Amino acid sequence: MGTHLERIWLCIKNALPKSARTCIWLLKIILPISLLVRLLEYSGWLAEISGFLSPLFSLVGLPGETAIIFITSTFGPLYAPIALITSMSLGLREATILAIMCLVSHNLIVESSIQAKTGSSFWGMTILRLSMSFLIAFTLNLVLPEWSGQTVGKALAATQDTSLKEVLILWITGSMSVIITILLIVTGLMILHNVLDEFRLMKKLSDLFAPLMKIFGLPRDAAFLWLVGNVVGLAYGGAIMVEQMQLKKLTQKEGHLLNHHLAVSHSLLEDTVIFVAIGIPALWILGTRLLFAIAVVWGRRLYNFIYSRNVIKRPLEG
Template sequence: MASILFERIYRAAAAGAGKSLKTLWLLAKIMVPTSLVMAVLGWSGAAKIISILLAPFMKLLGLPGEAAFAFISGILLTNYSAIAVMNSLSLSLRHVTILAFMSLTAHNLAVETAVMKSAGSSALKMALLRVGAAFFGAFILNLILPRSLETVVFSTAMDRASVAFLPMLGSWALSTTKLVGKLTVFVVGIMVIQSELEEFKILRALSAFLSPLMGVFGLPARA
């Protein structure tokens, strides 16, 4: 009996870990090039110039000028590219909270707007709505979030402009490897847990338990 149980646990864990590899590869394809671009921009000094130009506007949202890179990256690509950019900047917990809201509200606009257009929505109106909601929400968060969160450091950028190209590339590779390593632990853990829940039918029970709540939000029970 125990051997059968362990076999099911092992089989589910192996299946979850296998599925996570595809997800990790997808994330790596997005995050590694994005973080490399940011590293080169920082090394060349271009990022500093752009951040100075954007600083007055971003200040209204309680963000430093360079935070615009994370938001723009999320708009053009995905939330994962925004995470990669955030990891390369000097940001506090307050900054990241505001940026996370903005990226979750308006991300991957090209793809998702096309999907909404195919469903009958106006692409322009939906894009403007999401971007507008992101900025409005960020403005409100800047007003209500406690300033004490600025003392909590989320990430620290290296001064890449003062070093040669190859050492800069080495520091980028090290920081990116650490980021990918953290994501690997997180993604594999989540996928294994999900696989175990499915194997022992716990996920189905949770879905049934939460289905009334899904209905409140207008979502199907399987959501």
């Protein structure tokens, strides 16, 4: 028993320095971006950008200024978009749609590059994720209830009537509460990851999830990499996924199918927790991503089946 406690304590000690480095990294991302949004709002430029993009985003039930959040998400991790969401006062319905768009299409350059090393095309995965973001948002806009009166983001708007000093106060108070929440979550997740790794629990957990692979349209052998992609994430779990593919744990075709699923639904643990922390309903995050990921994989399998039948049929006809 004492040995187990010592190993857990070691996991915690190893996680804390990584957590501290992540904290500094997050501060460098969140603070400048959230301040920029405040200043754009104060200057009136945000309203101009919003007006230009309103027609596109109105199709999915979102105000034009949310385009900045979505675009920001495509270039990096989710912490900056979360800071931006909490810098604006959005209805819970709009925030949920926007959150799922960001969840599908965040950090595209890094994550699509990793998927390109595990059996897929960089541009294929990027286009898939962007198109699915808007398809999912369009669908949610049709089915989500109104949730009247519920909002995400408590900060007051920084208008041109607000002084620059008040803008800075709004920025500091709005950002710090989000940062503290996220830092606690990141530290907890790092400790959890170290514990799973230390006690070799990932393999045991993947065996439990193996029967689900049939529902997902994936091979049973994909369970371990599916779990890596959903517990550790694509960015942090990329090295493991590349190594497993190089060891031929999955064929390239099977890896390509898995990437279709992970393109829509990955990092279910961390991504869900950090959005739930700002008030987004967990059920909509998990259910929506899994449902569309399953649909994408079975759609890809149907395409592969039809394509293979046509390829076989052409030589016979010739």
